[in-house]
Amino acid sequence: RTLSFGRPAWFDRVAAEHRAAREDVALFDQTSFGKLKLEGPDAEATMQHLCANDMAVAPGRVVYTAMLNAAGGVESDLTATRLSESEYLLITGTAQPVRDLEWIRSQLDPDARVEVRDATEELAVLAVMGPKSRDLFTSLTGAALDEEVFPYLASREIELASLTTRANRISYVGELGWELYLPMADAPALYDALFAAGEPYGLRDAGGFALTSLRVEKGYRAWGHDVGPDDTPLEAGLGFAVKLDREVDFIGREALLRQREAGLDRRLLFFKLDDEDAFPIGDEPIRHDGAIVGQVTSAAFGHSVGTSLAMGYVRLDG
Numbered sequence: 001r002t003l004s005f006g007r008p009a010w011f012d013r014v015a016a017e018h019r020a021a022r023e024d025v026a027l028f029d030q031t032s033f034g035k036l037k038l039e040g041p042d043a044e045a046t047m048q049h050l051c052a053n054d055m056a057v058a059p060g061r062v063v064y065t066a067m068l069n070a071a072g073g074v075e076s077d078l079t080a081t082r083l084s085e086s087e088y089l090l091i092t093g094t095a096q097p098v099r100d101l102e103w104i105r106s107q108l109d110p111d112a113r114v115e116v117r118d119a120t121e122e123l124a125v126l127a128v129m130g131p132k133s134r135d136l137f138t139s140l141t142g143a144a145l146d147e148e149v150f151p152y153l154a155s156r157e158i159e160l161a162s163l164t165t166r167a168n169r170i171s172y173v174g175e176l177g178w179e180l181y182l183p184m185a186d187a188p189a190l191y192d193a194l195f196a197a198g199e200p201y202g203l204r205d206a207g208g209f210a211l212t213s214l215r216v217e218k219g220y221r222a223w224g225h226d227v228g229p230d231d232t233p234l235e236a237g238l239g240f241a242v243k244l245d246r247e248v249d250f251i252g253r254e255a256l257l258r259q260r261e262a263g264l265d266r267r268l269l270f271f272k273l274d275d276e277d278a279f280p281i282g283d284e285p286i287r288h289d290g291a292i293v294g295q296v297t298s299a300a301f302g303h304s305v306g307t308s309l310a311m312g313y314v315r316l317d318g
Contacts, residue, residue, distance in 0.1 A: 006279055010209065011301070017210035018303040021173050024202030025130035027194060028211055030179070031187065033125050034097030038104070039087040040114035047080065047088055049250055050107060052233060052242040059084050062153045062168050064241050067103065068252025072232040072259060076100045077223040081155045081168060089119075089181075093223050107251060124187035128194065129177030132201040137167075137178070139197050161193030173211065174218035209300075216300040216309050219270055225282065226268060226297045226311060234259055235313065236268045266313050268297070273308040280310050288314075 001009040020026040038046065047055035053065035059082050067076045078092040078100070092100050097120050104116050128136065134145050143150075143158040150156060155168045166181040182190060195203060221227050221236055233242045234256060244256055273280070280299035285292045294314035302309045 006277070007301070008279075014207075014209045014213060014301075015303045017204065017206035018213050020202060020204045021130045021175055021206055021210065021214055022304050023131065024204075025128060025132040025136055025198065026173075026204055026206035026210070027191075027198075028127040028129065028173075028206050029191075030125040030127045031123075031184070032094040033120075034090075034092040034094060034100060035119045035123050035125075035181075036090040036092065036097060036101055036104070036116055037087065037119045038090060038114060038116040040112070041086055042109075042113045043086045043088055046108065046112050046114045048248045049109075050104060051080070052250055052252065052256075054243045054246055054248075055080060055082075055088070057082055060155050062155050062170055064153075064170075066227070066233055066238065066241065067100075068233075068250070068256075069229055070252060070255060072234075072252040072255035073229040074223065074227040074231055074233065074236070075103050075229055077221065077227050079168075079170060081166075083155075091125075091179075096223065122184065123181050124184045126180045126182075126187065126190060126194070127172070127177065128180065128203075129171055129173045129175050131176055132203075133175075133177045136194065136198055136201045136203060140193060161190055161197075163190050163193075165190065172220055173214035174220065175214075212298070213300040213303055216298055216311065217302040217304055219311065221268070221311075222298060231268075231313070232256060232259060235264055235266055265317055266294075266315050268311055269294075269314050271296075271310045271312070272302075272305070273310070276307050278308050280308055282310075284310075286312050286314055 050067050051065040052068055053063050062079055062081045064079050066074045069075050076092055078090055081089040083089055097118050101118055137145055140161045141158055150169055152169050157166050163186050168179045171177040227236045282296050282299050284296045286294035294312050296310045296312040299310035
């Protein structure tokens, strides 16, 4: 297809995938996610030191967190599922598992009774997202999926289409949905079962462009775009995922306390474009009164709102 700076040839296809996730149900194959397992008697203490959020949760809970450097910058933006008292499953970006594994190992207390390894090739990830996802799952399982039993950020092993699957109630698109983790060899059978049962619910495949459109509409950040080693959670508006007042000296805590006291000189802002024909893709300059005050980090056409959206860091020094 001919490429341009305007709407791409696949615009309408992405719009249909986007609408499926917002209005019906869509399946995103996210098997390429990085997966690390950290386990041992000192797993909780290690995670508390490595992560900015409170990792001392009960087994069966998912925590959205960041691992920071000493300056408070985001070395990794991830979710951690506590599988047991001594084991966590870390889900990180597709391009990050080697980097994150090295970072974790470099920060470990040499006396800590803990091991960390790359489990990326062991598990497939099928993310089923949309307001009809619960109805679709109910047709394939006897497990209780209602809000009281299976709330947001819960993790359970369930039988889905007769396959044992770990279901995490979490979403990167901003709708009801689950990420399903299962052995790689079982993934084709589950995929086929989902589509065999999914027609009444409007199930369809969706890809990376739709995922970006959906997450940008919701303001969900992406590591390497909207957060990185030079950006702090406070600058990125992710202070809700940082527990500064807990009695744990996690990496980067002192830097964030200083930044909170001094105030921010830059922060991530969100933009809705008035020009419906504008199609930003990221890295464009942000101008105010003729001066460049920042740069776009992520951008996409928001098919639910009908115009292009962007986020980017802006200097707050005038």
